[in-house]
Amino acid sequence: MKPSTFRMFYATRSALKPHRDCNVNSVLAALDLETHSSSIQHGVYNGKWGGNGEMFNAVNPSTGQILSKVRMGSISDLKQTISLMNEAKTYWREIPAPKRGEIVRQMREALANKIEPLGKLVSLEMGKILAEGIGEVQEYIDIADYATGLSRMISGAVIPSERPGHFMKEMWNPIGNVGVISAFNFPVAVYGWNSAISLICGNTVVWKPAPTGVLSAIAVTKILQKVLEKNNLPGSICSLVSGGSDIGSEISQNKNINLVSFTGSTKIGREVGLAVQNRFGRSLLELGGNNAIIIDEDADLDLAIRSVLFAAVGTAGQRCTTARRLFVHKKVYDVVVQRLIKAYDQIKVGNPLEEGVLCGPLHTNNSVKNFLEGIEQVKQQGGTILRGGTRVAGLECGNFVEPTITSIAHDAPIVQNEIFAPILHTIKVTSLDQAIEWNNEVGQGLSSSLFTTDIKKIFKWTGPSGSDCGIVNVNIPTNGAEIGGAFGGEKETGGGREAGSDSWKQYMRRQSCTINYSGSLPLAQGIKFE
Template sequence: MYLIMSLNLLQRTLYVTRSKSISNLSCRGVHLLQNKAFINGKWVGAHTGETFDVTNPANEAVVGNVPDMYVKDACKAIDAAHSAFYNERWHNSTAKERSALLKKWFQLMETNRQEIAQIMTAESGKPMVESLGEVTYGNSFVEWFAEEARRIYGEIVPPPQANRQIMLTRHPVGVAGLITPWNFPHAMITRKAAAAIAAGCTVVIKPAEDTPLTALALTKLAEDAGFPEGVFNIITSSRKNAATIGELLCKSEKVAAISFTGSTEVGKLLYQQCAGGIKRIGLELGGNAPFIVFNSADIDKAVTGAMNSKFRNCGQTCVSANRFLIQDGIHDEFIAKLLEKVKALKIGDGSRDGVQIGPLINQAQIKKVSQFVDDAIEKGGKIIHGGQRLSKHGQLYYEPTIVTCLRDDMRLYNEEVFGPVISVIRFKTEEEALMIANGTQRGLAGYFYSNDLNQVFRVSKLLEAGMIGVNEGLISATEAAFGGIKESGIGREGSKHGIDDYVYIKYLCYGNLQ
């Protein structure tokens, strides 16, 4: 009841003025809601005074408003981060000190997990249970990198001559520009920022325009944790200014590294913009994940894995299964059991108890999903469930959908749908399945189900993806190295390798030793 009451307070802002949309929400449940950006330890607006509204996709109510910043504002954030990095308090900070700050940030986020989740559901539309799950997941990166900060080791290398000593040491690269997506507004910030800060970098964060309020809530807790001025900066902007701010972060000589999670198309553009300065870059980009079910699979477990992988966050995850390859022998049984599960999904406002499927994030996304399904129908695809917008719930709801009889000229076959649509391809042999699965330039995640041990080892080796779920539909974990191959990205996040994007190795050769 407390959660529902607090979220109702958030939703009442539809009829209030911009100036009141934040201040009227000062109750205990939403004290983390902020209406300013954070630069050099101060909460600030855009230099023009402009703001933009943040809306709830469940009902299109205005949740709040935040500064619509320009390049001039972003320059101030970069300058602050650059100055803080070379300031003795941070550049020479110890791993133990950085670890302590991250631990405090983690504890504050744990204490305020309910409030963070409320804000996330209100601006992203995801069910409350998923928002709470993301808070747990996102917080775990801060805890993990608080510990990893003290394990950024160097090396002593045996020298080729007796009078030499060779050492390799690891150092922070400098200012890190972090550009994060709307689908995981908490975890994508903590996964990047915690690693960068643990390494000794300072950060400038640009959250997605659809979900800046979660990012600002995390920033408020970072401030409360006591990070020095300029170490943690966040700039907000509407879609109209996002491209120029992204270009600035990529081209500024004061920014040493860029980390971006988002579409492959935008990732390619940022990669080009970083090339002029030979800038360190980490990219976690789009996928086109195959979900293969072989004849030997446990069908019930495969169906459960399919539901977990496909419908989390209404299908709006980069590792979501996109193409379902089902072998001849179990195809009909798998589809029948899957259909039963899909029909049982509860759709609605994510703030309501029991809801499993919320709205898509915005009009562009629901238009894209609708076009993908319409394209499949026009080319001979068969809809066995769904395929319609659900306007009775709101403007951004799309019915969980199963499409069969896919062909290779359909968009659902070739592109990432990023929505609640299961696209089914029937296959006969393992070789055929692998040919289809690998026939894309995307290689983020892949899934397959089999109880044939020989097949498990064969397919694990031959499936072209950076991450593979074997008899498992949920693969994300703090301890694991998250990232793809091909056009799905560069670098890894999480795990001990998450530090790598934010440090460089310095080789020290001590010669003429006696």
């Protein structure tokens, strides 16, 4: 989590008042989006703006009001875009990687110049608080910084050859066209993670955003468009085709899309993965989380409570890294739950652009329905609602719910499958071994965190008999991952990795190259063929 987000989240709440400069039209105008009530945004860009698909209403989840109308893309728009990408990739891949990095650096500067209005648009369209909206744009800026440096560091191994007069090396070349299908909850950052790395690797990118995040996608693409035009580069290098499931299906099935990066539910991710594998393409899947935090008996409770609060309530529980399950040692369980309820009672729920608000709305009416159904399932499965569990009174015009704490069995069906809402299941444990076993028993394996001051427990937790997740934290929340480390998870989370470490390798073709400079022909393994 960014420091500014951390400070705002745990600061003393101020009086509720409108945030300055939150007029919708001023935000749209600052991002070069249409502001007239009768105007239509175009949801397709491939060097030119257009779109021949259905009309879509972008809605503010805090008020239910229409922010703008968008003409989405069609299958024919997508196929035309892919054709233009095929042309552009032959040019883009021949540009030296450091030069591609310079283009990404310019994109970084352009994004930084628009960070405040773009962050506000994320808040308006997605519903996260302003600090998180701006923090999300900052993630894109940070990964662009990372990618710029990486463009001068991509390297392959030199491998000793067993044959005299031979040289072996490993080469990494662009994979081709990359399709990015992003989720609603991070309408800017997920694309940024994928596109910045893809671009410096020499690939072209087509973006299919979640329909309910389309305005943010259009705004980002307009920013990138100006950089491409300034450098006389084809716009199809950073293409956008908005639309519904038909667009996502075509991206998954189209043989001209060499890598599909999908962020979303495990259910849809399974379909995407199968479609891509069926044509022997490559997929990068970032799916469900169902993350857990363990508070052991020797934990720093002040640190743990603050961390759980952000992990469970930040973004109204709509992060893939949100804490869904809280395992607490029986010796401190009662104290932890009492302090958590007190902390939850101080949280202001409301318009995410208003100062003092720390929990905005759920993204859609359907999300509210899932939340309420989940509460009923908790009760039916023997659980108890310790705090929350209802819509917020007086805010019925928006998708607002009370951040909720339950007490329930670790193996209840509702605990095994995450609800994308601020519901935290608390579960009493007797030992770290039991907590690890229950942490690992769910189908998902994204993020996990242990709070302890015992060094032996830390190394057990991070070792082969510890957490089975892709992200394994100690004394920090499950969310707020840094871009320097590879982001992703195991099991039903999909196995994909984005952002740092060596994640860039997923966006390239690995080649083992042997060069014979000897003038003779010794074969490997000493084979004689004469």
